[in-house]
Amino acid sequence: MKRSSAGHNIKLNGIAASAGIAIGKVFKxxxxxxxxxxxxxxxxxIAHEVKKLIKALxxxxxxxxxxxxxAKTKTGKEGEDIFDAHQSILEDHVVIEETIExxxxxxxxxxxxxxxxxxxxxxxxxxxxxxxxRGRVADIKDVKRRLIKNIQGGETRLLNNxxxxxxxxxxxxxxxxxxxxxxxxxxxxxxxKGGKTSHAAIMARSMGxxxxxxxxxxxxxxxxxDTVIIDGISGxxxxxxxxxVLNKFLKLRAEYxxxxxxxxxxxxxxxxxLDGKDVELSANLDFLDEINSIINYGAxxxxxFRTEYLYLKSDKLPTEEQExxxxxxxxxxxxxxxxxxxxxxxxxxxxxxCLPMPHEDNPMLGWRAIRICLENPKLFKSQLRAILRASIxxxxxxxxxxxSSLDEIYxxxxxxxxxxxxxxxxxxxxxDKIEIGAMIEIPSAAIMxxxxxxxxxxxxxxxxxxxxxxxxxxxxxxxxAHLYDRLPPAxxxxxKNVVDAGHRKGVWVGMCGEMAGDPLxxxxxLGLGLDELSVSPAMLLEVKKIIRMVTxxxxxxxxxxALQMKTSMQIERYIRNVMTTRxxxxxx
Ligand code: PEP
Ligand code: MG
Numbered sequence: 001m002k003r004s005s006a007g008h009n010i011k012l013n014g015i016a017a018s019a020g021i022a023i024g025k026v027f028k029x030x031x032x033x034x035x036x037x038x039x040x041x042x043x044x045x046i047a048h049e050v051k052k053l054i055k056a057l058x059x060x061x062x063x064x065x066x067x068x069x070x071a072k073t074k075t076g077k078e079g080e081d082i083f084d085a086h087q088s089i090l091e092d093h094v095v096i097e098e099t100i101e102x103x104x105x106x107x108x109x110x111x112x113x114x115x116x117x118x119x120x121x122x123x124x125x126x127x128x129x130x131x132x133x134r135g136r137v138a139d140i141k142d143v144k145r146r147l148i149k150n151i152q153g154g155e156t157r158l159l160n161n162x163x164x165x166x167x168x169x170x171x172x173x174x175x176x177x178x179x180x181x182x183x184x185x186x187x188x189x190x191x192x193k194g195g196k197t198s199h200a201a202i203m204a205r206s207m208g209x210x211x212x213x214x215x216x217x218x219x220x221x222x223x224x225x226d227t228v229i230i231d232g233i234s235g236x237x238x239x240x241x242x243x244x245v246l247n248k249f250l251k252l253r254a255e256y257x258x259x260x261x262x263x264x265x266x267x268x269x270x271x272x273x274l275d276g277k278d279v280e281l282s283a284n285l286d287f288l289d290e291i292n293s294i295i296n297y298g299a300x301x302x303x304x305f306r307t308e309y310l311y312l313k314s315d316k317l318p319t320e321e322q323e324x325x326x327x328x329x330x331x332x333x334x335x336x337x338x339x340x341x342x343x344x345x346x347x348x349x350x351x352x353x354c355l356p357m358p359h360e361d362n363p364m365l366g367w368r369a370i371r372i373c374l375e376n377p378k379l380f381k382s383q384l385r386a387i388l389r390a391s392i393x394x395x396x397x398x399x400x401x402x403x404s405s406l407d408e409i410y411x412x413x414x415x416x417x418x419x420x421x422x423x424x425x426x427x428x429x430x431x432d433k434i435e436i437g438a439m440i441e442i443p444s445a446a447i448m449x450x451x452x453x454x455x456x457x458x459x460x461x462x463x464x465x466x467x468x469x470x471x472x473x474x475x476x477x478x479x480x481a482h483l484y485d486r487l488p489p490a491x492x493x494x495x496k497n498v499v500d501a502g503h504r505k506g507v508w509v510g511m512c513g514e515m516a517g518d519p520l521x522x523x524x525x526l527g528l529g530l531d532e533l534s535v536s537p538a539m540l541l542e543v544k545k546i547i548r549m550v551t552x553x554x555x556x557x558x559x560x561x562a563l564q565m566k567t568s569m570q571i572e573r574y575i576r577n578v579m580t581t582r583x584x585x586x587x588x
Contacts, residue, residue: 008239008240008241008242009238009239009240009241009242009245010221010238010239010240011236011237011238011239012215012217012218012221012236012237012238012239013215013235013236013237014190014212014213014214014215014216014218014235014237015194015195015196015201015212015213015214015235015481016212016231016232016233016234016235016588017189017194017195017196017198017200017201017204017205017211017212017213017232018189018201018204018205018208018209018210018211018232018536018538019210019232019233019538019588020188020208020209020210020230020232020233020256020260020538021210021229021230021231021232021233021249021252021253021256022167022187022188022209022210022229022230022232022253023227023228023229023230023246023249023250023253024165024166024167024187024188024227024228025164025165025166025167025224025225025226025227025228026166026167026169026222026223026224026225026226026227026228027162027166027167027168027169027224028169028170028219028222028223028224029168029169029170029171029173036111036112036115036148037109037112038108038109038112039108039109039112040107040108041107041108041109042107043107046103046104046107049103049109049110050100050103050104050110052110052151053096053099053100053103053110053114053151055150056110056147056150056151057090057091057096057147059150060090060143060146060147060150061087061090061091063146063150064083064086064087064090064146065083065087068083068084068087085139085315086139086142086143089139089140089143090143090147095114095117095118095121098117099113099114099117102116102117110151111148111151111152114144114147114148114151115144115148118140118143118144121140122137122140122141122144125137125140126359137359139353162182162185162186164185165185165186165187166185166186166187167186167187167188167189167190167228167230168186168188168189168190169190169191169218169219169222169228170189170190170191170192170200170219171191171192171193171219172191172192172193172194172198172200173189173191173194173200173203183207183287183289186207186209187209187210188204188209188210188211188212188228188230188232189201189203189204189209189211189213190211190212190213190215190218190228190230190237191211191213191214191215191218192214192215192216192217192218192219192478193213193214193476193478194213194214194476194478195213195214195475195476195477195478195481195484196213196481196484196486196514197464197467197468197475197484197513197514198213198349198475198476200213201213202284202286202464202514202536203286204232205514205517205536205538205539206284206285206286206287206290206536206537206538207290207293207538208293208536208537208538210230210231210232211230211232212230212231212232212235212236212237214478214481215237216478218237221239222239226239226240227239227240227241227246228240229241229245229246229249231249231252233256233588234588260541263541263542263545264541266298266541266544266545266548267296267297267298267541268298269544269548271300271543271544271547271548272547272548273526273547273548273550273551273552273555274548274549274550274551275551275552275553276552277526277552279526279530279531279532279533279547280300280301280303280510280531280532280533281299281300281532281533281535281540281543281544281547282299282300282301282302282303282337282338282340282510282532282533282534282535283297283299283301283302283303283534283535283536283537283540284302284303284304284306284512284517284534284535284536284537285302285304285305285306285330286306286309287309288309288326288329288330290537291329291330291333291334293537294334294537295333295334297537297538297540297541298540298541298544299337299537299540300337301334301337301338301339301340301395302330302334302337302338302339302340302534303338303340303460303510303512303516303532303533303534303535304340304342304399304460304512304534305327305330305339305340305341305342306342306345307323307341307342307343307344307345307383308344308345308346308350308352310322310323310326311344311346311352311354311355312346312350312352314353314354315353315354316354317354317355317379317382318354319382320382320383320385320386321386323382323383323386323387324385324386324389324390327339327341327386327387327389327390327396328389328390330390331390331391331393331395331396332393334395335393335395336393336395337395338395338396338397339395339396339397340396340397340398340399340437340460340512340534341387341390341396341397341398341399342399342400342401342439343369343370343373343380343383343384343387343398343399343400343401344369344372344373344379344380344383344401345368345369345401345402346368346369346372347363347366347367347368347369347371347372348363348364348366348368348369349363349364349476355372355379364468364474364475368402369401369402370400370401370402370403370408370412371402371408373412374408374411374412374415377415380412380415381415381418381419381422384398384415384416384419385419385422385423388416388419388420388423388430388431388434389423389428389429389430391430391431391434392429392430392431393431394431394433396431396434397434397435397436397437397457397458398416398434398435398436398437399436399437399438399439399460400412400436400437400438400439401439401441401462402439402441402442402465403438403439403440403441403442403445403452404442404444404445405444405445405448406448406451406452406455409438409452409455409456410455413436413455416436420432435457435458436456436457437456437457437458437459437460438452438455438456438459438460439459439460439461439462439512440452440459440460440461440462440466440498441461441462441463441464441465441466441469441513442465442466442469443466443469443470443494446461446466446470446494446495446497446498447494447497449497449498449501449502450501450504450505453501453502453504453505453506453507454505456507457507458502458507458508458509458510459498459502459507459508459509459510460509460510460511460512460532460534461495461498461509461510461511461512461513461530462511462512462513463491463495463511463513463514463515463516464513464514465513466491466494466495466513467484467485467488467491467513467515468484470488470490470491470494471483471484471485471488471490471491485568486515486518486520486521486568486572487515487520487521487524487562487568487571487572487575488568489563489565489566489567489568489571491515492524492528492562492563492571493563495511495525495528495530496528496559496563499528499529499530500529503529508531508532509529509530509531509532510530510531510532510533510534511525511530511532511533511534512534514536516530516533516534516535516543517533517535517536517539517540517543518539519539519542519543519546519585519587520572520575520576520579520587521575522543522546522547523546523550523555523558523559523575523578523579524555524558524559524562524571524575525559526547526550526552526555526559527552527554527555527556527557527558527559527560527562528559529556546583546585549583549585550583558575558578561574562574562575575587
């Protein structure tokens with residue numbers, strides 16, 4: 001399906017998800033959504049449709065072999081296994097024969113029939129009781145999408161064949177897609193779908209590259225090779241700019257880079273207000289290879305180590321030894337600073353091949369994170385052993401995600417105690433005093449924060465989910481993205497409740513959701529008394545700069561005033577006004 005190049009200077013607007021200005025060539029991933037039209041064909045077109053199917057099978061086979069080679073070098077044997085499974089689905093004789101048969105019988109186009117046959121398989125697997133087979137549905141969808149694209153002659157979703165630096169354009173980027181990407185070659189992400197806290201957005205911020213999401217139709221507005229300008233500050237994207245527009249943005253990019261360079265002087269300075277209040281400023285870690293960039297940005301530790309990537313990159317569950325090696329490496333690299341390792345938070349929008357899950361109508365409200373771990377003690381214990389073993393130097397802390405009730409804390413602590421007992425009886429050393437924390441990201445937990453605080457050593461507020469669950473706005477659903485506010489008053493009140501409750505009970509309270517790294521929120525969070533902010537690495541210096549410019553006593557007054565306001569818009573306007581008039585800072 002050849003399309004002509006997009007026109008010149010087309011401007012699109014989306015959600016600014018990661019700041020910065022990038023200019024580069026597009027590399028388009030084929031969308032997750034395939035459009036299949038039903039067409040009737042005449043008898044003499046049957047042979048042509050069958051030929052198209054056979055040719056697409058060959059092309060897809062070659063593609064999969066190529067991706068498999070790349071996955072092997074990148075993720076080892078496990079990555080290779082995923083694509084072995086894809087090859088066998090692709091070459092399944094029953095499917096191929098049934099498709100050919102049905103093309104002849106129904107006299108319909110090949111992509112339509114193939115889609116129909118694969119859908120039948122998908123549906124029958126989905127109803128099975130066996131978890132393994134249900135888990136194969138994701139593979140079937142992947143293979144189906146790839147083959148149909150090849151029948152239709154579209155561009156394919158080769159995630160890691162980038163030969164040069166490029167702007168990645170996709171309908172959406174799932175966490176498992178991003179595991180395979182060659183992150184060194186990506187200069188920006190643009191997606192049709194997604195909101196500020198979708199995983200493509202979080203990943204862009206953690207990589208320090210610009211991103212605009214929720215563009216709705218960028219995948220149809222550009223083609224591979226087009227030039228695009230990404231303004232991750234305003235959310236604008238310009239396709240094939242004219243030379244005058246290009247020059248304007250080259251200048252803006254230089255200014256932005258200069259501004260960022262200017263921030264580097266804060267790298268080794270303490271994160272302290274003018275009146276001497278220290279705030280622990282740490283970084284969120286999504287992939288092990290980000291450690292060096294975290295250190296370069298001057299982070300004092302890791303406030304949220306999302307361990308999911310270990311589970312997303314492979315067809316098999318990671319072994320205790322694999323996890324132990326990664327956690328130990330991280331703890332050693334950042335020693336003596338703390339590393340807060342969060343136990344597995346899979347489910348919701350993060351699905352892993354190694355952990356097949358039943359279909360759910362509401363995955364965000366479903367089987368996710370601690371709920372899965374508590375029902376799978378073997379899985380949970382293996383990760384806990386790895387975390388505890390990596391804690392020997394004393395700088396590791398353990399964080400439990402998606403806590404919705406005290407019951408879950410009791411159960412998790414009982415399992416942690418069992419694991420500690422096992423390690424002790426096996427003479428395996430660990431930090432017996434390891435701090436255990438609860439993520440506060442569900443309203444019920446925020447309301448019960450005082451009771452939870454009695455059971456743990458610290459609380460860490462996850463605003464990405466807390467906003468989602470408080471306002472009932474799916475954080476990945478573009479249709480309702482406008483309802484996902486930046487500074488929602490209801491959530492700020494919950495944050496205040498959590499901080500005050502934690503302090504009353506003598507535990508420290510941090511924040512690791514994206515709000516922690518939002519410069520517009522810094523003054524309020526400081527004033528609310530958060531002890532720690534864990535932010536995307538690229539935001540570390542800007543947040544530190546703001547904290548160093550203000551007094552804690554001023555920020556308390558600002559937070560108090562903000563908390564009396566009734567809408568997110570009023571709060572945003574008030575903070576922007578304070579920032580520009582009092583501190584001469586313009587926040588995007
Ligand atoms: C959060 O919900 O704020 C959080 C930090 O966790 P995640 O984004 O991984 O769900
Ligand atoms: Mg969360």
